[in-house]
Amino acid sequence: MAEARKSMIKFKPKKFKVGDTIKVDFIVIHPMETGTRKDKKTGKVKPAKFIDNITFSLDGKAFTTMKVWETVSTNPYFSVNFKVPGKGKITVDYTDNTGEKNSKSKKLKPKG
Amino acid sequence: MERRNFIKNICAVTAVAAVVSPSSLLAKDAPKGGNVLTYDAAVSAITGGKPVADSDKIKLTVPEIAENGAVVPVKVNIESPMTESDYVKAIHVLTTKNGNARSADVMLTPMNAKGYFATRIKLAGTQDVVALVELSDGSFLRAAKPVKVTIGGCG
Numbered sequence: 001m002a003e004a005r006k007s008m009i010k011f012k013p014k015k016f017k018v019g020d021t022i023k024v025d026f027i028v029i030h031p032m033e034t035g036t037r038k039d040k041k042t043g044k045v046k047p048a049k050f051i052d053n054i055t056f057s058l059d060g061k062a063f064t065t066m067k068v069w070e071t072v073s074t075n076p077y078f079s080v081n082f083k084v085p086g087k088g089k090i091t092v093d094y095t096d097n098t099g100e101k102n103s104k105s106k107k108l109k110p111k112g
Numbered sequence: 113m114e115r116r117n118f119i120k121n122i123c124a125v126t127a128v129a130a131v132v133s134p135s136s137l138l139a140k141d142a143p144k145g146g147n148v149l150t151y152d153a154a155v156s157a158i159t160g161g162k163p164v165a166d167s168d169k170i171k172l173t174v175p176e177i178a179e180n181g182a183v184v185p186v187k188v189n190i191e192s193p194m195t196e197s198d199y200v201k202a203i204h205v206l207t208t209k210n211g212n213a214r215s216a217d218v219m220l221t222p223m224n225a226k227g228y229f230a231t232r233i234k235l236a237g238t239q240d241v242v243a244l245v246e247l248s249d250g251s252f253l254r255a256a257k258p259v260k261v262t263i264g265g266c267g
Contacts, residue, residue, distance in 0.1 A: 021225045034234075036211065063223040069147060071207065071215040073183045073232040080218070083225035 005029055009092060009106040018086050018110045024056065025079045026092050026104070034070040051076065054094045058085070058108070084110050147212045151242075154213040158204055158244060159252050170255035172243045181235040181261040186215075188243045190227030190253075194220075200227035202246040208256075209239035235261045 007028035016022050028051070035048025050070040055062050064080050082090075087110065093103040149157075155164070173187035192200045199222045205215040215233045227245070235241075242256040 023228075034211075058223070063221050065219045067217040069212050069214050069216070071210050071212055071234050073234050077230075077232055078216075079228070079230035080220070081224050081226035081228040083223060085223075 005102050007092070007094075007102065007104045009090060009104055011106070011108075016084055016110055018084055020110070021081055021083050023079055024082045024090060025077065026054070026056070027075065027077045028094065028102075028104075029075050030096070032070060032072055032074045032076060049096060049098055051094050051096045054078065054092065056080065056082075057091050057093070058082075059088045060091075084108060086110065147214075149212050149214060151206060151208045151213040154206055155244065158217075158246075162250070162252055164244065164252040164254045167245075167253035167255060170243055170245055170253055172241065172255045172257050174241050174257050174259050176258075177260045177262070178235060179262050181237065181263055183232050184235050184241070184259060184261075185230070185232050186241055186243075187230040188228065188245075188255075190245055192227040192247070194222050194225050194227065196222050197248070199248045200224075200245060201248050203227070203229045204244040204246070205229075205231065205233065206242040206244055207233070207235060207239055208242065210234070210236050235259060237261050 005028055007026070010025040012023040012025060030051055031049055032051065033046050033049040035045070037046050038044065039046055048070060050072070051068050054066040054068060056064040063082065066078065068076070088108045089105050090108055091103055091105040095101045169191045171189040174184065178184045186205055188203050188205070190200050192198065194200065200220050202220065203218045206213050207215060216231055218229045220227065238259065238261045240256045240258050242254060245253045247253065
């Protein structure tokens, strides 16, 4: 685990039951540098730094994988649907092109 | 007289600088740091030469006019039963004129229950956003929508 990044997993709606289809939103604070922009102070090109792989998994079983390029906005947001099979833990693992690895988890607590 | 010459010289120097600098900047920018991939190359890399059909099943939601090209929300919805035998295998978000045409590849499984994906992408200028969808039977569908960008986001 490299430097800690701020990230967040959100379930929409907040209250759900087993069998409901919910949205899983993942937001991370990341510069998503393209590698073509210049630093206005130094005039040097900023090196590319962007998230390239994201895996959404439930209790270790991946249900959505993504490949992402630098054309995704700064502080990216990704949203997918997901059918709640029961209690569990949603984990999002993500790596960037410089090899930085991070992950974020949130417990699934369906009611009823 | 000296001052006049001095001002003339300054003008000449700045004029030269103005002419030279943009071209040299362009030359530097030409080999882009990251990935450079044209739209056609990206499509052929994804489909492997298979035919792509335009489809009404894909609902692509993008703004008609994006004031800021750095943040353009993209939403893709596909009508699909999402069962083990018939589901949306992948959603590819592409752009036609960005330096790198590919934005995101999303591999879905039946656990997702809906063919849905949303994110925010950068657009370098006015162009089309394309959703290329691969179904579990190996066929490809496509939907495209133009977005007008007033300020580019990739530079």
